[in-house]
Amino acid sequence: MNLKEFNFPAHNAVFHISKGLIFNRTIAFRVRALYPDKNDKNVYIQNKERLKKRLFEKIMVMFNNRLRATKVKNPESPHDFTEDYKKRMLISNEKIDIFKLQMFQLSSGMEDEFNVAHIGGDYAIYPLTFVCEKCGDLRTISPKSIDLFDPNSCMSQGCTGRYEQLSLMLFCPICGNVRPLQYYYKGESITLIRRSKDSISTWKVKAKSKGSMDLFRLKCDHKDPFDMGPYKSRTPISKADPCSQKPLTVTEGSIYIPVAQTSIDIPSSPDIDLEELEYILSGISLGKYDFLENLGLSVDISTIQDLYANYNNLTTKKFAIMMDPLLKGKTEKDQEKEWKKKCFIDKIEEVITEIKSVYPEAIIETLREINDYSALIGKLGASSIKSTAYLNFISTLNEPLIKTEKKLEFAEIQRKYHIQDIIHIPRVTLVNSCYGIFNGINKFYDEGFIPHFDPLWVNKTDATKGFYAYCFPYETEGIIVTLNKEKILEWLVNTETIPAKNSTPKEFFNSLEPESNEYAKIEVLLHSFSHLLMRSSSVYTGLDLQSYGENIFPASAAIFLFSTSSINIGGLQFVFEHEISNWFENMLFDVKECTLDPNCIKEKGTCFSCMYIPEFVCCKFNQHLDRDVFLGKTDRNKRGFWW
Structure with missing residues (x-):
């Protein structure tokens, strides 16, 4: 084996070769550095600023929580860092300026090209103890x-x-x-x-x-x-x-654990304040911009970006004021007010104010998650994202008998598995990002435990040099499965996770707090469902488990399964069009029993035999899983979601 050079598939590189990670090939190595992309072969990320802000806030919260953990406040995590260390290392909002997004340097398939870098980074034997x-x-x-x-x-x-x-x-x-x-x-x-x-x-x-x-x-x-x-x-x-x-x-993954996420790329919005962007996006998905339709404009982020670009154009503004006799004699404050009206910014700001009253800053991540889901199903007007709901697909079929048969099959799936809808996405741009590392043991199963999270520092000896996230954008296809929100709400009440609620499912899910018990419970339900579907799909899609990815949307009661293969063979589309019923039926074998039962179901309800998939495929590294959410056989779940 050649130990001087290794190749890694780009789609799972964030899980294997981000700086500081260990990988094994006969012996163990550690990644020392990854080089900035000079080959310019990556898919273009449209909205880098949104991605950057989102990742930065995650880094800031996770690292600062670690710094502030004390024996008194967090008995499970008695880190008790000194005041001097906390002061020196604490990440404040201003440090977003020293946070960078870095693309992987892709080199495969470019061997014959001139002026192309063929090496993406370097590594060394680690540890050096023999x-x-x-x-x-x-x-x-x-x-x-x-x-x-x-x-x-x-x-x-x-x-x-x-x-x-x-x-x-x-x-x-x-x-x-x-x-x-x-x-x-x-x-x-x-x-x-x-x-x-x-x-x-x-x-x-x-x-x-x-x-x-x-x-x-x-x-x-x-x-x-x-x-x-x-x-x-x-x-x-x-x-x-x-x-x-x-x-x-x-x-790999036992000492240094990568912290990664998959994000949906949306059109850029350079003229929109990032602090307002999530509220504007939410207004689109909630249908709050009727005035745009009345003007004959498309309701999407590109249209609103154009309105803000016009509003921010000082030359256009100055010229409009000069040409409008009603504005000439007014004060600067009144001119600004009228200019907002002319550009319809006043109406957009009304929508922002309304949505802010529903989504306080504490649950902004819930709003982002809902916006990602809305972008995925095409509600934000991203022209490259087209989606097809299952019933809409059936309506395109020509054979009446097949139409009737598939409608009956889908109705049975909805009833039996509490499914709301199944949607196929033929093409979408996703971004895999690694933004930090957990050092040592992550006891995620212990309530109150705070792991030792570290950002990906530019220079470990000087934190002021900044930190970064490694990103890999790519285009793929996928399938969305949404669960019935009413059934989830009933299940949360039946499992005594929440008291009986008077709020509607929509109100409940829109106000979910990411740190709440109910959010965690829904996440386990969706994540477990996602693994079951992935494990049973290979026979129909032609994809092995290593060629899948997943994204979980608790606030939308949805999961998104997608292909990470460099060649899109249309396997998920084939399942969507021909094998939906068999796919769901086949999944039940892993739910009802495990070869390691009764130990498996009694302890955690998950193991390599029934639920685990390759760790770099799983968005949670095989954590937050439990078959019992469907069965209700243990004290962890007094009632199963399906039985």
């Missing part, structure tokens, strides 16, 4: 010496063994530091004693003049990981007492 399989000689090799290191020849005199990479690292749950296993004692050779190779609790280390010691006896004293100076002179970043470190196996 142990002799025969005598246990433990060596830490410096980065400068690794090219001269011969793993096939033990350095201990008389030993004929060979070295293997020690695939173990230490993680501090308090400060989040991750470090390789490295031991030194007076310059002497260190020996790793492994009585049982598969039982690390039996491992010991010893030096020539020092007896064997517990491998994990050393505690973390929470030194600053950004300080590259001598270890003893580094200042602590946490006020917590030194603590034991947890051993973690060096595999």
Whole structure:
């Protein structure tokens, strides 16, 4: 195997090779850098500013929550960072100026082109700790010496063994530091004693003049990981007492976990304030701009962008005031008011004010999610996005018997699975983005746990240099499945997640708070449903599980399954047109029973046998899943959504 160069599919690169991630190929490597795109082969992102703002706010919230976690406020996450460290590292709104979006440098298929960069980044062997399989000689090799290191020849005199990479690292749950296993004692050779190779609790280390010691006896004293100076002179970043470190196996996704999301690209809007954009988009999907229709204009973001561009054009404004005798003698304030009326900005602002009263700043992410879903089904007027609802597809069929049969099948699917609609999207631009990394263990299943999230720093030794997100935009097809909101609301009441509600389903879903229990419950329901559909679809689509992606829209009660294959073979369209009924029926096999039941259903209701898919395919890395949301067999769910 050539270890000097590796190729990764672009569509899942954010999950495998973002800066700082580990990947395994015979031995473990870590990505040191990714190069800015000079080949200009990426699909164009229309609305970079919207994507940038959304990702920045996620980074700011997640990282600042980690910094502020204390033993008193967050018993599950007693990080207790020092005030000096928090002050130095805290991300404020102003730091959006040092946050950048970076595209991957694509190179495949361009071997014969001139002036094209063929390398997208660089990596190094990591960790640099090796142990002799025969005598246990433990060596830490410096980065400068690794090219001269011969793993096939033990350095201990008389030993004929060979070295293997020690695939173990230490993680501090308090400060989040991750470090390789490295031991030194007076310059002497260190020996790793492994009585049982598969039982690390039996491992010991010893030096020539020092007896064997517990491998994990050393505690973390929470030194600053950004300080590259001598270890003893580094200042602590946490006020917590030194603590034991947890051993973690060096595999992809076990030590450094990428934090990624898939976003819907929408038309650009350079003349619209980003603070108002989400409210304007919501007004389009809610049908609040009737006055545009009355004027014979299309109701979409492009039209509103044009109105704002005209309003912001100072030359046009000055000329209009000069030519209008009614405006000449008025004050500047009155002129501005009349100019807004002429450009219809006053009517748009009325819509913004109305929607802001429904969506306070606290649930702006819910609004963004609804807007993404609206864009996906074509409600925002993006010309490149066309959608076909299942009943509309049936109406295009010529054969009356087939029409009737498919209508009956769809009605049964709606009744049996509480489905509202199924929609095919033949073409849409999506953007996969990795905007950070979880260090060490992420106990997402523990309420109140705050993981050690780190942004993708430009320079780890100087946080003021900024941070970035890696993005890969691409065009694909997909299928949307929406669930019946009334049935979900009933289920939430039956499971005692919420009290009986007087609000309508529309009011309830529009006011969902992302941090609420009901939002989390709906997310698990939709996410579990998404996995079931993906696992049962390959036989019909011709796509393997690694060629799928998913997006979950709790506030819209919808899931979006899409192809990430570089070649669109139309597999999802085939399912949509010919195999919908079989697709849903086949899904039930994974729901009703698992080969690892009763343990599976009693513990978490999810495992590799019934629900898991490749982690880079899953938008939640196989978290937030539970078969029991459909069955209601355990105390986690007093009532199943389907049974």
